[in-house]
Amino acid sequence: MNSDEIRIDEKACDDVIKDLKAVGEKVKETYNLIHLSNRHIEDGIKGSAVDSITTEYNKIVKMVKEMQDNMGNDVAAVNNIVSSFDAEDKMIKTKFYR
Structure with a gap:
């Protein structure tokens, strides 16, 4: 490799891509849970499903927290790449300039 070439940390790039794909999957799961929760809310308005709404809401909160953690890891990886x-x-x- 020529000493003037910029080296790319391929493992860090691969890790970021993998984490972003995982976040994308969590977003899909979260969307599906929100959709399901909306259906439970509609059922609740009709007179049922308060426990189901709470359970689904707690799942959504947990998934959003996981997504935030994953995004924090992605930001750190990108910062490492930029630093390099x-x-x-x-x-x-x-x-x-010598």
């Missing part, structure tokens, strides 16, 4: 780019850029500029 910044370090490479600084090194290249230092060599260029």
Whole structure:
């Protein structure tokens, strides 16, 4: 590899992609739970399902928390990638201006 080339942390990129896909799946699951909760609310208005609404709501809260945690991990991974780019850029500029 030429010393002036920027190295890409492929594992970090793969990890970010994997985490983003996982977040996407959690979003789909959350959407489905919200849809199901809305149906339970409609049933509740008709006179049933308060316990089901609470259970579904608690599942949604848990899933949103997991999504927030995953996004925090993704942000950290992206920051690591950006830091490596910044370090490479600084090194290249230092060599260029000598």
